[in-house]
Amino acid sequence: MSAEKQNPGAINKTPMVIALILSLILVAAVLIGARVLLGPAGQQRISMGALPAPDAESEGCSKLMEDLPDKAFGHTRASLVDPVPAGVAAWAGSDLEQVTLRCGVSMPFQYTALSDTVEVGGTTWLPVGDVTAGSSLKTWYSVDRFPVVAITADSVGTGGADNPVEPFSPAVSILESRDPQPYPAPLVDLRAAGAPPSCTALEDRLPESFEVGGEDSVTYTRIEVDRMRAAGYGSDALGWHADGMEPVVLRCGVEASPNYAAGAVLQQVNGIPWFEDTVLASGTTSSTWYALGRETDIAISLPQAAGQILVPVTGAIEATVPQR
Numbered sequence: 562m563s564a565e566k567q568n569p570g571a572i573n574k575t576p577m578v579i580a581l582i583l584s585l586i587l588v589a590a591v592l593i594g595a596r597v598l599l600g601p602a603g604q605q606r607i608s609m610g611a612l613p614a615p616d617a618e619s620e621g622c623s624k625l626m627e628d629l630p631d632k633a634f635g636h637t638r639a640s641l642v643d644p645v646p647a648g649v650a651a652w653a654g655s656d657l658e659q660v661t662l663r664c665g666v667s668m669p670f671q672y673t674a675l676s677d678t679v680e681v682g683g684t685t686w687l688p689v690g691d692v693t694a695g696s697s698l699k700t701w702y703s704v705d706r707f708p709v710v711a712i713t714a715d716s717v718g719t720g721g722a723d724n725p726v727e728p729f730s731p732a733v734s735i736l737e738s739r740d741p742q743p744y745p746a747p748l749v750d751l752r753a754a755g756a757p758p759s760c761t762a763l764e765d766r767l768p769e770s771f772e773v774g775g776e777d778s779v780t781y782t783r784i785e786v787d788r789m790r791a792a793g794y795g796s797d798a799l800g801w802h803a804d805g806m807e808p809v810v811l812r813c814g815v816e817a818s819p820n821y822a823a824g825a826v827l828q829q830v831n832g833i834p835w836f837e838d839t840v841l842a843s844g845t846t847s848s849t850w851y852a853l854g855r856e857t858d859i860a861i862s863l864p865q866a867a868g869q870i871l872v873p874v875t876g877a878i879e880a881t882v883p884q885r
Contacts, residue, residue, distance in 0.1 A: 605653035608642040609661060616665030616708035617648030621736050625664050625710070626650060628732035633660055634719050648708075653718075660714040660725050668709055668742070669702060670845045674792040675746040675784070675800060675808050678704060682730025685741065690805030691715075692846055692866035695777040699805050701726050704743075706736040746792045747810040747847060747862035756797045756814030757857050762881040763813055764799060767874070771801060771809070773867045779803045781867065807847050807864040811874065813882070814857045821851065830875040855882045 616622060629650055631638050636652040636659070648664035672687050679686050685705045691698035697716040701724065703709055710733050714725035726733070771781045784800035794800075794812075801809040818838045827834040828850075838849045845864075850871060852859040859878060863870060 605639040611646040614665040622648040622664035633728035665708040673746040759882040760813035766877040
């Protein structure tokens with residue numbers, strides 16, 4: 562007689578044992594998978610693609626990689642997915658909470674004599690903001706250290722900290738100190754053609770600030786005259802700046818664009834045709850625009866994200882600068 566017939570109330574434990582074994586195998590697989598994915602002690606793994614960094618394999622960058630901290634903003638230094646470019650590092654708490662560092666990069670064209678820089682821990686940094694509306698992402702470049710270091714993070718990655726560079730300042734400050742070499746400021750090299758009295762009227766008409774964007778608006782405020790002069794401008798130039806953004810610069814009474822020719826594509830804004838000269842703005846997010854058909858040529862350098870400023874500037878020109 563079978564066991565079941567001998568004890569009808571008995572429970573068959575075989576399926577339970579099999580389920581327990583399978584659950585243990587599943588837990589082990591999850592733990593192994595997590596270790597492979599996150600690395601030792603829950604370390605995040607991040608993929609960082611190769612970007613132009615001519616000095617990434619320098620001795621300075623190699624030393625910096627060794628001196629960088631194990632933690633920053635509460636994040637552990639991440640394990641990088643192969644292939645790992647030279648001179649890169651990252652810290653992460655999750656896919657959204659990340660800070661990345663690249664050593665040996667080229668100085669961005671946005672760095673000019675008119676740029677707003679910040680000194681942290683003895684190093685001068687240039688913050689360059691993401692032009693995407695609502696984005697808090699910024700990349701900070703060390704402008705007086707060699708090799709050049711670029712640190713990128715947003716407010717989520719830094720936990721709302723004022724800047725992403727402070728935890729790395731001790732390591733970066735050991736790099737070779739060099740005098741900053743900014744690029745020429747926007748429009749500073751344009752040839753002047755003589756500013757008529759209407760240029761003074763235009764300067765008086767233009768506002769002290771511009772609001773750009775909707776809910777997450779950016780305010781561009783007038784740059785002080787002394788600072789404009791120090792950057793190489795004369796009395797025919799005005800400028801506006803915003804945190805982490807390229808400046809807006811206007812010059813009244815300049816020579817016509819050498820790249821303008823009959824048949825060029827023009828942008829009509831109210832009563833003024835504008836010519837966009839992208840050649841002069843190569844390597845930046847800005848374009849140089851020329852107002853045509855007035856008694857003198859007027860040029861304005863506009864960052865991509867501040868293009869709407871062209872509308873109030875057009876209105877000011879129409880009100881003050883006569884047609885030819």
